[in-house]
Amino acid sequence: MLARIGGLLAGFAWLSAAAVPPLRLGAPAPDWTVQSVAGNKAPLSRCLRDHKRDTVLLAPRPGQWIPRPDLEAAARRLGELGVDLLVIPPQPEPGRPGLEPIAPATVLVDSGGVVRRIEPGRLLAGKELEEFAGQWRLGREVFLSACARCHGDDGSLEICGDVKPLTGIGNRLTPAQIYERMRVGELGHDDVLVRGRFHKRKEIEAVVVFVRGL
Ligand code: HEC
Known part of the structure; x- marks a missing residue:
């Protein structure tokens, strides 16, 4: 034994x-x-x-x-x-x-x-490789202009226990789950609404990539 x-x-x-x-x-x-x-x-x-x-x-x-x-x-x-x-x-x-x-x-x-x-x-390689870096950088721009006021530049802000820090979120949620929690309002093929702001769909796809890396 x-x-x-x-x-x-x-x-x-x-x-x-x-x-x-x-x-x-x-x-x-x-x-x-x-x-x-x-x-x-x-x-x-x-x-x-x-x-x-x-x-x-x-x-x-x-x-x-x-x-x-x-x-x-x-x-x-x-x-x-x-x-x-x-x-x-x-x-x-x-x-x-x-x-x-x-x-x-x-x-x-x-x-x-x-x-x-x-x-x-x-x-x-090629276009895919450029997209890999370019999409994340577009996501960072969108995040800083549209999301950072509530979540902080690095996503670590916690407001009144209501907003959870986004840090490390990519290790626990899939892109689809993150998209769902962003409460995206579908307006049309190319346009969406997130927390009162209009965005192009490709900006929001990029911001999901960026948020996963926070
Ligand atoms: C006006 C403030 C505000 C803005 C602007 C905002 N959020 Fe949030 N976000 C919140 C709050 C509050 C919550 C938590 C409760 C809820 O879902 O309403 C949240 C939750 C989230 C969650 C889910 C977190 C989790 O762990 O479940 C994600 C992801 C997120 N936001 C991403 C974003 C992104 C990306 C943007 C910019 C496009 C953004 N938010 C803009 C206030 C905001």
Whole structure:
């Protein structure tokens, strides 16, 4: 009996040692070793400190190769939006914390190093990659002009216990659930009403993306 309990405990110890913290929206990104499009390696924290720009990270799975011209083209297009592009190459143990279970993956971190958007299982390219960063940035503009007066710039405000902080909401609610709780009034194909303000539907889709990353 005791031996069985001992075995169970050993099993748990093994589990906790193997458990890598999952990548969480709204939380600081691990300090991965990243590679620039030109091939230079550095810690992510240093790139963010030097450039102070929102950054898209491509994490290929082991053996997956992104052609250099594709990377250069993507970096140029994202650069026009004011966004940097970096690659997180596969690494030997301990690997890429939080990423191994979801790689290949595309991740957006803001200029302060907080994870704002995650696309697990896919390396985005072309138009989709631009949308990935552009939609979140449009969402931020909309949020600051239409939502921050009640929720605060970073979504953390709690007014009279009525407004709950939005921080970390993307880890517990799906985009559809967030949309539902925003109490969107449907006006037409392209137009909606949220808390007394008119919006284009694509602005509200973008704000859902932004809110998930708070
Ligand atoms: C006039 C103040 C006000 C404005 C402006 C406002 N909200 Fe809210 N929001 C609230 C209140 C109050 C609640 C909680 C109770 C409720 O649903 O009415 C809430 C709830 C939410 C929730 C649900 C939170 C949860 O944990 O269930 C989300 C998501 C949300 N708001 C997003 C937004 C977004 C995005 C915008 C901008 C487009 C926005 N809100 C604009 C007051 C506001």
